[in-house]
Amino acid sequence: MSAKHHRLLLVLTLSLCASPSAVFGNDDPKPKPENTISIHAPQTVTPQKFAQPFTIALLDVTDRSGNPQPMLVYKPRGGIFVDRMPTDILREALQDSMKPAGLLAADAESADLTAKVYVFKFGLAPGSGLDFFGSVEFAVVLKNKKTGASQEVRAAGTAIANAAVLKKNIQKNVRENLETALGDALTNFFRGAQLREAVRTLLAEQDKPVGVQEKPQGHSGNPERL
Amino acid sequence: MKHFWISAALLLTFGAMAQAKDPEQYYKTAEVKHYTKVEGVELSATFTDYLYAELRAQLTKTKMFGRVLTEGEVVDDAEVPSSIVLNGQLIEFKKGNLAKEVIIGFSSGYRRLKLDTVVTNRSDGATLFTLHTQVRTPPNRTEQLMAKAAAEAIAHELKDAVKKAHEQK
Numbered sequence: 001m002s003a004k005h006h007r008l009l010l011v012l013t014l015s016l017c018a019s020p021s022a023v024f025g026n027d028d029p030k031p032k033p034e035n036t037i038s039i040h041a042p043q044t045v046t047p048q049k050f051a052q053p054f055t056i057a058l059l060d061v062t063d064r065s066g067n068p069q070p071m072l073v074y075k076p077r078g079g080i081f082v083d084r085m086p087t088d089i090l091r092e093a094l095q096d097s098m099k100p101a102g103l104l105a106a107d108a109e110s111a112d113l114t115a116k117v118y119v120f121k122f123g124l125a126p127g128s129g130l131d132f133f134g135s136v137e138f139a140v141v142l143k144n145k146k147t148g149a150s151q152e153v154r155a156a157g158t159a160i161a162n163a164a165v166l167k168k169n170i171q172k173n174v175r176e177n178l179e180t181a182l183g184d185a186l187t188n189f190f191r192g193a194q195l196r197e198a199v200r201t202l203l204a205e206q207d208k209p210v211g212v213q214e215k216p217q218g219h220s221g222n223p224e225r226l
Numbered sequence: 227m228k229h230f231w232i233s234a235a236l237l238l239t240f241g242a243m244a245q246a247k248d249p250e251q252y253y254k255t256a257e258v259k260h261y262t263k264v265e266g267v268e269l270s271a272t273f274t275d276y277l278y279a280e281l282r283a284q285l286t287k288t289k290m291f292g293r294v295l296t297e298g299e300v301v302d303d304a305e306v307p308s309s310i311v312l313n314g315q316l317i318e319f320k321k322g323n324l325a326k327e328v329i330i331g332f333s334s335g336y337r338r339l340k341l342d343t344v345v346t347n348r349s350d351g352a353t354l355f356t357l358h359t360q361v362r363t364p365p366n367r368t369e370q371l372m373a374k375a376a377a378e379a380i381a382h383e384l385k386d387a388v389k390k391a392h393e394q395k
Binding site for chain 1: 272275276278279280282283296297298299300368370371374
């Protein structure tokens with residue numbers, strides 16, 4: 001083997017050692033404008049009618065999904081990212097539905113109830129391979145400031161959209177799918193029997209005369225779904 | 227000859243229009259609940275989630291219901307008499323055997339899932355229909371594909387049952 005071949009072999013070996021990702025490709029997709037989508041709730045949800053008027057102050061929205069990359073919703077083919085954190089998307093969607101119904105309090109002081117939101121799932125779940133399976137799950141802990149009692153309300157939304165081959169169509173379908181799942185979860189929350197029951201319990205305790213109030217019962221989420 | 231082609235075109239057009247006629251809406255709302263598993267059914271929790279989502283999608287496709295509700299959603303008083311609730315249970319699941327399927331063939335090693343669905347009236351809780359569904363899929367397919375097949379079968383059976391009940395009335 002000549003000196004020229006030796007040099008060539010050395011250069012090749014060094015280049016492989018120095019940057020394997022440049023040769024074999026990097027698996028981690030990076031957010032770019034062309035692979036970022038914007039998610040908004042498809043429409044505001046009209047909440048159910050409650051026996052008693054009340055307002056809610058939305059305090060914190062916390063991510064409890066345990067997902068290290070919550071903004072990455074689809075990994076293959078360069079990835080698809082959402083433009084904001086799922087917590088921000090959910091906060092905006094909740095506020096948009098609460099405002100027109102008069103449920104959103106201006107501040108925590110004037111509110112009857114306070115709400116802390118925990119996001120458990122936001123993105124695509126494993127599907128059949130022939131479609132995209134969008135799933136949004138969150139829990140809202142409602143607290144009555146006066147009595148200190150709290151109730152948990154869980155909500156889940158799902159959507160199934162057709163898979164696609166072209167990147168442009170994949171992005172479109174994923175966006176539509178996530179928006180439908182988000183809308184579904186909001187409907188499940190605002191029109192759910194769990195919310196009605198939680199509000200009724202919390203406000204009934206408040207109306208009781210002093211001394212008759214029961215101890216806070218804690219969470220009342222559906223144990224079957226936990 | 228010209229008349230023949232015109233009449234053929236008209237026949238095809240009216241035939242297609244008759245086919246495209248909107249199916250009748252039988253109920254205003256249908257609520258789907260998550261299927262429960264009996265002991266011994268070794269399927270993941272995501273299976274029931276996917277089955278729930280797929281079943282809602284399939285029931286929406288049938289156009290027999292005004293709205294397919296999420297689990298636990300309240301219904302307006304006016305809509306309650308014309309509303310149904312679907313409760314279901316996964317009764318039996320056989321994992322299947324890939325070797326058997328490859329060597330013997332004829333769907334011998336297929337996975338098998340049996341489901342029972344009870345459709346009740348929302349207003350009084352009376353049972354309207356009880357559906358016994360069985361699906362078989364190749365053992366190398368994912369759980370989600372089996373859920374898809376199950377949802378399609380349930381929606382199809384429910385459609386038939388509802389139509390039959392309405393025809394008998």
